[in-house]
Amino acid sequence: MIEVFNAISNIAITIEKDVFQSCTDFLDTTKSDEAIHQDVYEHCRRVIESEFEKVKSVKGAMGKDKKQLCTINNDGKYLVSYVAVDNIELLDVDFSLGSMFAIYENEFNAQSLKASIYITYGPTFQIVFASKSEGVKFFSYKHGELIQKESFELTNKGKINSTAGIQSQWSSKHKALIQSFFDEGYRLRFSDSLTLDTHQILFKKGGIYSSPATTSNPDGILELIFEAYPIAFIMELVNGEAIDGERRILDIECTEFHQKTPIYFGSKYEIQHVKEFLK
Structure with missing residues (x-):
C-alpha cells in the first residue's frame, strides 16, 4: 500500500503545480468553460495514469468523469477510483479544490475498500490518508515536502x-x-x-x-x-x-x-x- 500512497503523493504535487499554481495556463478566454474543464481533466488523467503505471500492485484506475477502466497491470490487485478535480467549476475563481482516491482490492465494492485518500489544493495543500491498518494520517506540504501532522478524531458533537x-x-x-x-x-x-x-x-x-x-x-x-x-x-x-x-x-x-x-x-x-x- 505504501507504493500506492507514494504514487498519489506524487500525483498531488504535480496537479498542485500544474493546475493550481499555474491555473492561468488553462484559463484560455477563447475557450468555453466546458473545453477548459476537459483540458484540465485530460491533463490530470494523464498525470494519474502515468504515475500508477510505475506501481506493480495497481491493476487499473477509473475516473469519475469518464468511468472507463484503464488497465495498468494485469497482475496487480488494486483498483483505484478517483475524482481528478472536485467541482472544477470553481477553478477560475481561485478557490481551494481537491482530488479523491479510493483503493479497492480486485473489485469495486465497499467490502473491498482498503484505503481512502483525499487532497486539498491551493492555500491548504494537504493530504489525508486512511486505511484500517494505519488509521487516518494527515500530511501538510511545506518547503517541498510532505510533513505528517497530528491526526483527527471527531468529538461526539460538533457545530x-x-x-x-x-x-x-x-x-x-x-x-x-x-x-x-x-x-x-x-x-x-x-x-x-x-x-x-x-x-x-x-x-x-x-x-x-x-x-x-x-x-x-x-x-x-x-x-x-x-x-x-x-x-x-x-x-x-x-x-x-x-x-x-x-x-x-x-x-x-x-x-x-x-x-x-x-x-x-x-x-x-x-x-x-x-x-x-x-x-
Missing part, C-alpha cells in the same frame, strides 16, 4: 452544518432537520467542494454534512464508488458515521459504476439526530 442541494427541492423532513441544527446554534459552512467540506468537519472535530435526496435527484448526487464509499470509510475511522438517511453507507451494495446515494456524515450525535428526523 458545523454543511448542507448541499437546492433548498426548494428538499423534503419537508430534511428542511426541518436542517432548521433544527440551526436552532441548536450550528454554523453554516458549505463550499460546494466535497473534499473541502469533509476536511472542514475533520479539522473542526465534528459537525454534519448532508447531501439529501431532492425532487430532481431522488437517488442523491454523490457516487458510491468515487465519493460516498471513500468518505464513509474515513468518517468511520475518525469516530464518525455516514448513512444515506437510514442505512450505513458501507452496507449499501453497488451494482453499477454510476450508482448514486444521498449521504449524511459527521459526528455520532448529528447522525443520530438525522436518523430520528428521517425515520
Whole structure:
C-alpha cells in the first residue's frame, strides 16, 4: 500500500503545480468553460495514469468523469477510483479544490475498500490518508515536502452544518432537520467542494454534512464508488458515521459504476439526530 500512497503523493504535487499554481495556463478566454474543464481533466488523467503505471500492485484506475477502466497491470490487485478535480467549476475563481482516491482490492465494492485518500489544493495543500491498518494520517506540504501532522478524531458533537442541494427541492423532513441544527446554534459552512467540506468537519472535530435526496435527484448526487464509499470509510475511522438517511453507507451494495446515494456524515450525535428526523 505504501507504493500506492507514494504514487498519489506524487500525483498531488504535480496537479498542485500544474493546475493550481499555474491555473492561468488553462484559463484560455477563447475557450468555453466546458473545453477548459476537459483540458484540465485530460491533463490530470494523464498525470494519474502515468504515475500508477510505475506501481506493480495497481491493476487499473477509473475516473469519475469518464468511468472507463484503464488497465495498468494485469497482475496487480488494486483498483483505484478517483475524482481528478472536485467541482472544477470553481477553478477560475481561485478557490481551494481537491482530488479523491479510493483503493479497492480486485473489485469495486465497499467490502473491498482498503484505503481512502483525499487532497486539498491551493492555500491548504494537504493530504489525508486512511486505511484500517494505519488509521487516518494527515500530511501538510511545506518547503517541498510532505510533513505528517497530528491526526483527527471527531468529538461526539460538533457545530458545523454543511448542507448541499437546492433548498426548494428538499423534503419537508430534511428542511426541518436542517432548521433544527440551526436552532441548536450550528454554523453554516458549505463550499460546494466535497473534499473541502469533509476536511472542514475533520479539522473542526465534528459537525454534519448532508447531501439529501431532492425532487430532481431522488437517488442523491454523490457516487458510491468515487465519493460516498471513500468518505464513509474515513468518517468511520475518525469516530464518525455516514448513512444515506437510514442505512450505513458501507452496507449499501453497488451494482453499477454510476450508482448514486444521498449521504449524511459527521459526528455520532448529528447522525443520530438525522436518523430520528428521517425515520
